[in-house]
Amino acid sequence: MIFLDAAATTPVRREVLEAMWPYLTGEFGNPSSHHNLGEAAANALSGARAAVAKALGCRPGEITFTSGGTEADNLAVKGIALARRAADPALNRVVISAIEHPAVEESALYLQRVHGFEVDVVPVDRNGVVTVEALRAALSPETALVSIMYANNEIGTVQPVRQLAEVAAEHGVPFHTDAVQAAGWLPIGVKELGVDALSISGHKLGAPKGSGVLYAKGRLRLEPLVHGGGQERGRRSGTENVAGAVALATAMTLAHAGQSGLAGRVTELRDAFIRAVLEAVPGAVLTGHPSQRLPSVASFCFPGTSGESVLLELERLGVVCSSGSACAAGSDAPSPVLLALGIEPEVAHTAVRFSFDSTVTSAELDQAAEAVAAAVGSVQGLGRR
Ligand code: PLP
DSSP states (O other), rough: OOOOOOTTTTOOHHHHHHHHHHHHTTOOOTTTTTTTTHHHHHHHHHHHHHHHHHHHHSOOEHHHEEEEHHHHHHHHHHHHHHHHHHHHTOEEEEEEEEOOOOHHHHHHHHHHHHHOOOEEEOOOOTEEEEEEHHHHHOOOEEEEEOOSSSOOTTTTTBOOHHHHHHHHHHHHHOEEEEEEETTTSSOOOOOOOOOOOOEGGGGGGGSSSTEEEEOOOOOOTOOOOSSSSSSSTTTTOOOOOOHHHHHHHHHHHHHHHHTTTTTHHHHHHHHHHHHHHHHHSTTOOSSSSSSSBOEEEEEEEEETTTTHHHHHHHTOOOOOOOBGGGGGOOSSSOOOHHHHHHHHHHHHTTTTEEOOTTOOHHHHHHHHHHHHHHHHHHHHHHOOO
């Protein structure tokens, strides 16, 4: 099997499993307990926090461990917006892009539905890019928060985060970015990016599902969403997932260490794969930005097919990929991300995403490109019969 669905999830890396194992077994203490076992767990947790902070270039106190990317996004969007409005009731608008992951979009819509916020949606261009001008036009004196993702999970487009964050800063508005897909592939230093908050998920990086991180700058106030014993400096109550935090920190450290050369190598493989697919499949369309995209994502529409049928055929041929985001799987509606690019709904239905991990090889992608041509050909043939 050739697994080309790494944007959905990745297996746990052996080094990560080895690093977390002790905290699932012998060193199973609760970090809040005042005995040796508890202290060992607390030390492991603070070591993990320091390692994540090092990878992000921030202070350990700015890191909150969460149950994943979704919770980190929820805490950022709701937590920052609610805290800011509590300090100034005029701040009752949030700005998001038209192609956010549901974790951000639904958090914003929740603020609208339950807390009376207004949500301003910034459009993207046909490549999925949010321009500085479009963001500027969406900002107002009432904006409490801007949340724009670093890299899109369906089309791989990378946003000019630094420039966008600068625009928000000019208006004194905190800027959050969902870096779940970017981590491991793109520079993630929060100072260089100029962001105030940033979300990461462990399972996209070789740590287990259910581990995540929110970076929130300095004194940025966050209204907690989970109340209880006051863990994570009151930002996220609940006995900490020590093994998950150690796993995430190990995965981030490994990703950071292995990054040099990786993005360049995989970008070349990606571009060769894109060329091969566009040549072999008449009518195939690349979605997302042609170059300003994640090294690891190649996404297409194959007009005249259905994405789901192509997927099934590809799986039969030994290639596993996805018809968009895993989160939208099971839904018949065309992807809102593709619609936001101006793609017609009947074409959006034909989307297929290939996403790679760091071990991807050129031989695998050559084989996959041949399989794509065969799969699309056979689905189109079936359609014509
Ligand atoms: N944000 C983006 C861009 C994602 O791709 C995902 C997962 O697919 C998430 C957030 C959610 O992360 P998690 O699965 O850890 O909840």
